[in-house]
Amino acid sequence: MTLPRIAVDAMGGDEGVRTMVDGAAMARRAHDKFKFLLVGDETRIKRALETHPGMSGASEILHCDDVISGDEQPSRAIRRAKTTSMGLAVNAVKNGDAGAAVSAGNTGALMAMSKLALRTMPGIDRPALAAIMPTLEPHDVVMLDLGANTEADARNLVQFAVMGAAYSRIVTGFEKPVVRLLNIGTEEIKGTDALRDAAARLTEATSGEGSGLAMDFAGFVESDKINRGETHVVVTDGFSGNIALKAIEGSARFVTDLLRQAFTSSLRSKIGFLVSRPATELLRHHLDPNNHNGAVFLGLNGVVVKSHGSANDKGVAQAVNVAARLLEDNLTQRISDDLAELGEATLRTNGKAAGESEPGAAA
């Protein structure tokens, strides 16, 4: 089959058009079958393309003058969906001109535009924002929701688990990712009603004989274990997920800031730093957010990837790579299949409650 194009909002990032185009070109080296729709100021895009002849031949430019600013209210932004680079990139997915959109712009605006243009897929009540983070193991961990929904009920959390597992399978290659719900303790009685209810539903859906649901649900995880590598998918509501994600980022920066202070505090420590530099460079590489760039809005009729506003070309390439892999592996279809399986598994083990309340019923 012909692979769908990837629409890139060339204007959204803090680092400018060139970084977006350089990043897309870098991603294309690993995914050379993909074609691109570059949305934004034609003159600047053309100038950026001059250094990438291969990319130039694989790209179409969709010109527009208008840009969504970083601090713009989502409710205002959606009114300019037809005139802005972000809006046009998302609309290209809606119209079938592209299979995925990548933007480094305003997250709230991108979420609002994507929901409005692409709608949630059958069987999903609410989309979720998922990101990948490094762990002590070679594989990354997927966490969702990170802020698309301030609150989530048990049914939402179950759907997030299905979507997160599908995403994890594609990015990590594990056939049955270990899924856990984020909680403030691991005992069954801990947390909110929604968490306990979601845990019961997921246990039921994954433990039934013959369950083909492609996840290993393993109960609760506390936020100090997110990066240990024992969990492939951490599921939570958008408020807690956002708190956890930013606390992890802030704490990592706090420690590395202290480390920098420590290493520059004396001549001796500076020398020690220079000697051990190759080792600390590995650490820096492991923690560099550009290597884990590309948050995904899951649950929509189409793939939308959010690149970090301050991502460099390598970060943008990473986000475009994520979009390419999700298209190659047909994320949306995988989620559909899993929702159907979830519905069947629940029906098998507990016919009574499943019919009306399980998301799979609608898929």
Next chain:
Amino acid sequence: MTLPRIAVDAMGGDEGVRTMVDGAAMARRAHDKFKFLLVGDETRIKRALETHPGMSGASEILHCDDVISGDEQPSRAIRRAKTTSMGLAVNAVKNGDAGAAVSAGNTGALMAMSKLALRTMPGIDRPALAAIMPTLEPHDVVMLDLGANTEADARNLVQFAVMGAAYSRIVTGFEKPVVRLLNIGTEEIKGTDALRDAAARLTEATSGEGSGLAMDFAGFVESDKINRGETHVVVTDGFSGNIALKAIEGSARFVTDLLRQAFTSSLRSKIGFLVSRPATELLRHHLDPNNHNGAVFLGLNGVVVKSHGSANDKGVAQAVNVAARLLEDNLTQRISDDLAELGEATLRTNGKAAGESEPGAAA
């Protein structure tokens, strides 16, 4: 005035009786006017006291055989309040035999016992668990609630802010600590209704002319900024607070684990590590949880300090120090005064809504 005694649950910690007694003795060096009630196995406590003659003279032993275990359900533990070292330490505060209790035992059980025995102070609906964490600045940050209440409404959050500010004044010395509510964005429209409502109430109470409320309320803070040092008190519900605290701890450990891997990955990096050791020791000291040990249950009629289960003698000393300082500076009275001030400030600026809904009214 005579300072009240500090009751120490000598049995609760993972490190045993000796660590608890050594820690209390260490704390006594800075607070030599304090006397102690050591609760637990008399033989073991006496043996531990042999190396601390000064401490021995300042201590009474309250013998008991029973101990609350680390994994015991709070609902079960409270039935043994009269026979266990934890229960007797808390009851000593209730009976006036001590002004504060320090325990390194099961947090849930300690919370349940403390609530039951000491009750919440007038004007406080729910107690909160507060901890101190390091920042990039020389002062620590206070965060609460960390898990005493899974949910919190606006009124609870306002009360937490008052209690956290009183605690921060005592441990940091700032007369008007900067207080912020933990949220997933800093714009006024972000977060839950409870957060927005609490922000409005705190703005009102601190911005009125002549407000004597001893805090500088500065809106919302995101969890990546908790450790920057720009906020002295971070206020949140117990679920989000627990998620944020553990995410910060886990992420700091993740980075230091990676660092250890990096430093031991080659001979060259090992040499670099040895050379820069004095600097990394400073970092280790700054991050050592023992230097920030001592979480406090705020809002009760008495001071209860939770020492980390795995704290060493230095950590226990830190927790006992916290108890001593809270007694010296009369935390409970400070909170009462501030609640009264909160009520007055709110009445001054907005007579209409304040009368029935402000916690200060009852103080």
